[in-house]
Amino acid sequence: MAIRVFPSVEESNKALADYFVETGRQAIAARGRFAVALSGGSSPKKLFELLASDYRDQLEWERVDFFWGDERYVPHTDPQSNYLMAKKALLDPLNIQPAHIFAVETDLPPAEAAAAYTRTMQQYFGSQDSLPLDLDLLGLGDNAHTASLFPHTSVLTNDTVSVQALYIEEVQANRITMTAPLLNQARATAFLVYGEGKAEAVRQILEEKRDVQQYPAQLIQPENGNVTWFLDEAAASKLTQK
Template sequence: MMLSISPTKKEAIHSIALHIVSLAKKNIAEKNAFTLVLSGGQTPEELYKLLAAPPFNEAVNWSKVFFFFGDERFVPPTDEESNYRMAAATLLTPLQIPPEQIFFIDTAVAINKAAELYQQKLKSFFGNSEMSFDLILLGLGENLHVASLFPHTAILHDTEPAVKAVKTDDKNAYRITMNAPLINKAKCIYFLVSGKNKASAIRQALKGPIDTDAFPVQLIKTPRVHWFIDKDAGTGL
């Protein structure tokens, strides 16, 4: 595990952007492709805008990057709550990424079918290879949820990599998410977290006693994790 603490949120976002570009260039040079799993939320939105602007938009051969989603709310792709809508507006459209490089979660079908189809889509992309992404971007909720892995939900006990439909306590909302075994197969995982309101969650995630039912982020325990946080989020460390 690596931890980078920047003085400000802006600097934390700039730091993770530099690492993403470096990792993308490395993978493209080595295997002519880079698989990137996007996350939702306000802080990633600022990151995506940065990546879509000079000099980052010219630093990567984006025609070799394939985009996926770690989770999605069960809403239409035009909905304000849609992770896809946000990523499309801030990153994918500005970079002119063609549809064949974007693997979004189809919410036009029943929710369990949406999860099943997305898992099939991932298996089809990787073929005979293991479903292991080059980089998964993640945030952290104040309740220590990650992707759509929420406290005290059945998906936290999964042992096999999968995409699942889940019901959350947030407005009785339904979501589709990668589970922890699938996330942990990633070659790299970058967390981006900012703000004093996340300081307690960061402290519990990194220093607190282990209770994966109460603190789902603790399920993400591959050593290939790099935390990018600002000073405010790190005040409890």
Template sequence: MPRKTIADYLVYDTPQRLAHAAAEVFAKYAADGVAARGVARIAISGGSTPKRMLALLAEEPFRSQIDWERLRLYWVDERCVPADHADSNYRMTREQLLSKVPFAEENVFRMEGELNPEDAASRYEATLRNSFRLEGAEAPAFDLVLLGMGDDGHTASIFPNTSAIDAMGTLVAANHVPQKDSWRITLTWPVINHGRRVVFLVEGQAKAEVLREVLLGGYDPDRLPAQLIRPENGQIGLLLDAEAARRLPKSGKHGDAETGTLELTR
């Protein structure tokens, strides 16, 4: 039988409202993880929306809502650059959030982009196995995985027609991206799909058509790798701004957001 996934989305009229909604989601699943298991493990991505979200998390009311001592922070992907490089996802997070809240260094699990890509991927896989205490073929179950999506249909650092699309036997992959003439380190899509909650943050008019294709078009993950994200729990959340969502059907309202639901089949 085809596998079905329910995609629920909330559409906000501005990128700032979208970022605020993302901060609320972050705080909620951080609290849920602590309540259920004593710690919360969250994997984040780079990009403009996460940057605004991180800045909000460092301010009230979110700063006081989050139990920073029990939060474990991971990355979905990283560019192969040093930690202090302007393109580093870790650097952005450090500047926007980590330097402003009481976060213990031992609870921050960054990808080492300064290393050889294969070594960096191998070391991050070991980090995941050790910090989650995994054995054998087990995959980590993040309390929340926050993803972006490019206007080419990529997510994490799983780009169209690259080797990471076929990386199923590892937790972390070194992925050469010819389109960017660079290497990236990325969680593999089976790991992302094992997350307890997976949420896309997408904004901008340039994403509208590809988002429609990812959600409503034929299944073609080599061309649209974001279609690989079909969580095992059968649910995807999407937080969108009005420009990104302009090609999607809306069916209702939730607070200050328009809502929609789609059933995805592959």
């Protein structure tokens, strides 16, 4: 695991954009394609916009396949949709073709949408239980959740390589999320976290004793991949070692 701390959000985003492109180039050289799981929420929007502008000529985008680590159970046209945010900030500006976009089918009932997404990934990778994304992009909530792995929820003990649906009481909403075993198959994982409001969660994940029910992001321990944290100084401010 590597922890990289930058003076500003802008420098964090640039460093992660560099990492994204380099990881993509390596994947394309090795396997002819780059399979990436995007994170949701508001944090990655600036990263996506940066990739779609300053980095648009630095990667063979027609060889990139886009998945989502989690999705809110809302229509694709809803402002809360992770898909919609990525579509506006990244996919449309880069003219990514539909064949390379693997969105969660939120027009299905939650459990069916999760099962369908699991099947989609199985078909993509040609395997029932080996679904190795080239890169997971992850964020971190101030309650130490990542993707939709929220504290004290049933999905935290799910040991299947799959996508699951669950109702999260904390936000009173249905979510669809990759399980930790699926996320942990990724060849590379990058956390993008910034802001003082995330500093305590960062400290908990990286320095507290393992307690995945309380600090779910501690579940992210890839089997054969690496994890890199991209933090601004505010998010890293409570770490005792940097």
